[in-house]
Amino acid sequence: MNKAAVPRYKVIKQYIRDNIEGGSWPVSSRVPSENQLCEQFSVSRMTARKAVDELTQEGLLVRSQGLGTFVAELQPQSPLLEVRNIADEIHERGHNHSSEVLxxxxxxxxxxxxxxxxxxxxxxxxxxxxxxxxxxxPLQREERYVNPRFAPDYLKQDFRVQTPSAYLSRVAALTAATHVVEAVLPTQDIADSLVMESHAPCLRIIRRSWCDKGVVSLAKLIHPGDRYRLGGHLSFT
Amino acid sequence: MNKAAVPRYKVIKQYIRDNIEGGSWPVSSRVPSENQLCEQFSVSRMTARKAVDELTQEGLLVRSQGLGTFVAELQPQSPLLEVRNIADEIHERGHNHSSEVLxxxxxxxxxxxxxxxxxxxxxxxxxxxxxxxxxxxPLQREERYVNPRFAPDYLKQDFRVQTPSAYLSRVAALTAATHVVEAVLPTQDIADSLVMESHAPCLRIIRRSWCDKGVVSLAKLIHPGDRYRLGGHLSFT
DNA sequence: AATTTATTCTTGTATATACAGGATTATACA
DNA sequence: TGTATAATCCTGTATATACAAGAATAAATT
Structure with a gap:
């Protein structure tokens, strides 16, 4: 029986990711060459290459024929944090983030x-x-509509910790999303819940995320003065 | 001498893409299996697989072990149109879109x-x-800052046609972008140029796109009542 | 010393092969 | 007829190998 069900290339992927996100391999530095990796992990070059391949497509690495592979200068957010807002960033910076379930x-x-x-x-x-x-x-009012197929135990979750990664790990591996953004004046009850004046412009974002399991819809209203950040890796031919 | 410098797997990629975007292979339909592809194009399975692999990572295809590979149900926008706004969509729907260079x-x-x-x-x-x-x-006020390395002849371009694909083909193959979005009240001159009242909330979007060549920055102000759409394929582990 | 050439290391493309594992269908058995 | 088994087709992972092509460095030549 195989002890490890985890494919070897994923082990290598995680190794590289850990080194980058842990700061061991700084931005612009060269990562081990494919030959070094396949010797280090005792795999064939094609296996090591697959790990580097996927990380390159995720935007974490940049390859250069003849030179080597490097840590991308402008790293996209970690895949799990690809869609985040300022509130999330504040949370990560150690501020006191809290949530209230209405x-x-x-x-x-x-x-x-x-x-x-x-x-x-x-x-x-x-x-x-x-x-x-x-x-x-108050930073943000978030209204979610979740397909039950995604997260059967959605209603039982603990909302006290609301980092995006926690959210995504509960919901599913979403693979694509569209955002429609507009500036609106809030209704009175929303203005009340965000503790703002009703003539101040706020941001309204409707996000649809999906994978093969279904669709999750999410509407956000951002407090005036706050911003929303979207980042990601765009794939071109 | 080799007649075709184009790698074989890219030929297969384009073949699949053409069939999907041309409508020959409808959504949810099964695409040829890897074995069929490598017979049809006289390549090894690994080469055919690489084509399918990349299209899967781009979100155009969905694989299912044991079943086959299928045209993704919710297709992301064509890669070149990954970042678009409502004005672009109006343009594609045949409306009368025009631009004025200030x-x-x-x-x-x-x-x-x-x-x-x-x-x-x-x-x-x-x-x-x-x-x-x-x-x-007036729909939108767009202010661009372009690194000259990207598009040396940027100033000479013809701005009469302003589809996103035309823009991107002039600029470069951007591979990643972040967007910061906020709702603002416009200054008086901007309100004038967009023919709007200065107390109406409008959308402000700052986009940074980059590839290994450098960074392009873009600030947009969207007319009140209009929306901005962002779509893309997010890569998760 | 300066320039050209060759070597070496790197990624890019491609082949042929092998077995594992999921899903369906056909077959054999009770 | 119903159920278990086998065959088949698909993607998933992995190996070993080969040559092309870009980039830097070392070596040879002028």
């Missing part, structure tokens, strides 16, 4: 939600409204 | 621009301000 329930899909999640109308979907705070200051 | 010149980089483009201060950068219209209605 609503958390299973509801029948409205027409709009059903279309967005590609489900039949009135089929059950999970719905949550969360307010994010930084040191007591 | 400014087009080479300027020394200010401190902010220099940092953003990762260039020394006062080094020359290309700068343009463009207003986009749809049927005469």
């Amino acid at each position: 609503s958390l329930e299973e509801i029948p899909a409205s027409e709009t939600v059903a279309i967005s999640l590609e489900l039949p109308e009135t089929s059950p979907v999970f719905h949550s409204i969360i307010i994010h705070y930084d040191n007591g200051r | 400014s087009l010149e080479e300027i020394p980089a200010s401190e902010t621009v220099a940092i953003s483009l990762e260039l020394p201060e006062t080094s020359p950068v290309f700068h343009s301000i463009i207003i986009h219209y749809d049927n005469g209605r």
